[in-house]
Each structure stands twice: as structure tokens, then as C-alpha cells.
Amino acid sequence: MKTDSIFYRIFQTDPGILFELLGQSPDIAQGYEFKSVEIKQVAFRIDGVLLPTPEAADQTVWFVEFQFQRDTLFYQRFFSEIYLYLKLHPETVDWHAVVIYPKRSIEPDYPQVFRANLVSDQVHRIYLEDLDEPSDSLGVGLMQLVVANSEDIVTQANAMLSRAQKQRQTNPKIAAIMELIETIVVYKFPQLSREEIESMLGLSELKQTKVYQEALDEGRQEGEQSGILKGKLEGEQSLILRLLTRCVGDVSPKLQSQIQSLSLDQLESLGEALLDFTESADLVKWLQEHQTR
Missing domain, CATH: 3.40.1350 (Trna Endonuclease; Chain: A, domain 1)
Known part of the structure; x- marks a missing residue:
């Protein structure tokens, strides 16, 4: 996510x-x-x-x-x-x-x-x-939703959508907040189909909403299994490169190309390993070892 x-x-x-x-x-x-x-x-x-x-x-x-x-x-x-x-x-x-x-x-x-x-x-x-305590604030509820586990997120999201619906006529920001609730759920369950997410949240035509289109653009939703895998792969690559920039500084185009050739499993392993990186040499060494394997 x-x-x-x-x-x-x-x-x-x-x-x-x-x-x-x-x-x-x-x-x-x-x-x-x-x-x-x-x-x-x-x-x-x-x-x-x-x-x-x-x-x-x-x-x-x-x-x-x-x-x-x-x-x-x-x-x-x-x-x-x-x-x-x-x-x-x-x-x-x-x-x-x-x-x-x-x-x-x-x-x-x-x-x-x-x-x-x-x-x-x-x-x-x-x-x-x-x-950890339920909040009457939809804003605080959004923050809780981001870190909620998969067992609780649907219950929390439905409760928030219900509260938001009641405030829709008096708060001009409610429509955007409802989209954010749906966005978080889409990101939490990238393996589920549009119909399954709609059913969980009691929604209709999620595909037509702004949230679904944005999630689709970022490679997180819809398509056949190959399309889902490709979107997830691209998302992982983007996240890994961002984290590496924070840990070791700018990543050269050559190293970026090597990272983009990694499998999803390798990217996930790199995501765990990079937390211990302190310089580009650590990344080069890791790539040499794992690409050989």
C-alpha cells in the first residue's frame, strides 16, 4: 500500500x-x-x-x-x-x-x-x-483505517461510510472523504475484484468512481491475473526505488534497470534488506548475489 x-x-x-x-x-x-x-x-x-x-x-x-x-x-x-x-x-x-x-x-x-x-x-x-479507540472524527478514522488489519478494515470502513453518508448534506468535504475510504480499501485488498469490493462495502458501480480509476492508473486493480501481477510489480518497483533514495541516495539508471528486472518475490526481499543499506555499494552487492540466484 x-x-x-x-x-x-x-x-x-x-x-x-x-x-x-x-x-x-x-x-x-x-x-x-x-x-x-x-x-x-x-x-x-x-x-x-x-x-x-x-x-x-x-x-x-x-x-x-x-x-x-x-x-x-x-x-x-x-x-x-x-x-x-x-x-x-x-x-x-x-x-x-x-x-x-x-x-x-x-x-x-x-x-x-x-x-x-x-x-x-x-x-x-x-x-x-x-x-485504538473509535473516534467520532472521520479524519481520525481515516488514519485508523490506514493501519487497520484485514479482519477489521471492512467493519471500520462500512461504519465510516455510514456516518459520512449522514453528513453529506452539511459537509462539502464528505464526498472526498468517502472516496478516500474506498481508496484505502482498494489498496488493502489488491487481489480482490471490483465486484468483491463493491459487495464488501455495499457499493454499486465502484468502477465509475474517481477512486477506482486512480487505483487502476497506479497499477493496483482490475484485469486478468497477468494484469494484476504486472500492476503489483510496477507498484513494488516504484516503492522500492523511493525507499532506496532515502536510504542510499540517488539510484543510477543502470541500477534502476536491474531493479526493474527483478521478480515480485525478489523485490519483496529487497524491500526487507534495504532497511540495512547505508550506501550504494550495499545495493550493488545485494543485486549481484540475488540476480545470480
Whole structure:
């Protein structure tokens, strides 16, 4: 499941959800736009940044990162990105940073050099495993849905769709939230057919909705078995390359080509192994060993 893109869409649809997770009023998000920001000089990309519009009363910039893979150098990279952004944008008035983890075990041990950042009121860490109580907020419910197991997700999704339907006439964002609920379920069950997902959620004509079309475009749904396999393979390749960029830096075109020639099983093995990579040489060595096999 492409958690980065899912979270990006969630916060782009309703930035107020971020402040709900922090125990604050979602109204704070008024006057903000949620964007992905690239720092081109060093090819850094921050998952999401809440940028205040020029007329907003509060000009605080919020940096948001979704960290679903263990990365021993995560905080080095994260704070480097933030301070480089501040250097390139000296007009920034104030800033806060939020890191979202699925569970505490994913968070790396952080070196003492970052203790001032991590104990300050500017840096917030959210662990989705703590959201174990049902919430009346559809936004918080979306976050719970992302990390729900396959046994619970259908029940949770149906309950959320039912609540959303009741609010549809009074909340203009409800239609987008309902699509996000369906998107998450589609990604959670890539092996199921359109008819099976429709039946689970009590929907009709899922194929005609925006969510189904987007999932199809990303290679996650529909088609004969060969088509499903191809889509899943492409999705895994994209995810692996993104993770490798974070772990070892830019991946050369030659290495990208080798990765694209791997089987689905090999890609899954690489996805587990790369968490221990620290440089490109680790990737080269792994490819040499596994492509030979």
C-alpha cells in the first residue's frame, strides 16, 4: 500500500485532520495549503508542508513526514531538510514539524545531537497504534483505517461510510472523504475484484468512481491475473526505488534497470534488506548475489 500518497491525499483533502491528531482545533488549518516541497539543490523532498496563504493571520509553516519504514538515519535527513528549507526561505516566521509513525517500533533510536529538537514544543510525534479507540472524527478514522488489519478494515470502513453518508448534506468535504475510504480499501485488498469490493462495502458501480480509476492508473486493480501481477510489480518497483533514495541516495539508471528486472518475490526481499543499506555499494552487492540466484 502506498502510504505516502494516501496520507498526502488525506491531508490535501482536509488539512484540519493533522491538527485533530495533535489534539487541536481543525479550524487552525484555515488559510493553509498542503503541498509536497522539493529542495532542488540537493534533491530533498519533504512529504508534506502546510504553507500559510499570504493573507493568513498565522504564518507558521508545518512540516509533515510519514515514516512507515525503519530508517536509522531518518532524523539526520528530516532535520537537514527542515533547516535547509529555512535557509532558502528566510522569510519564514515560525515552524512546527510532525512525524507520523504507524507504531513506536518503527521510530529509530535518535542520537543525542537531536535531543533539543525532539523535546521542544516545535516537534510532534504521532503513533497511529495509539489511536485504538473509535473516534467520532472521520479524519481520525481515516488514519485508523490506514493501519487497520484485514479482519477489521471492512467493519471500520462500512461504519465510516455510514456516518459520512449522514453528513453529506452539511459537509462539502464528505464526498472526498468517502472516496478516500474506498481508496484505502482498494489498496488493502489488491487481489480482490471490483465486484468483491463493491459487495464488501455495499457499493454499486465502484468502477465509475474517481477512486477506482486512480487505483487502476497506479497499477493496483482490475484485469486478468497477468494484469494484476504486472500492476503489483510496477507498484513494488516504484516503492522500492523511493525507499532506496532515502536510504542510499540517488539510484543510477543502470541500477534502476536491474531493479526493474527483478521478480515480485525478489523485490519483496529487497524491500526487507534495504532497511540495512547505508550506501550504494550495499545495493550493488545485494543485486549481484540475488540476480545470480
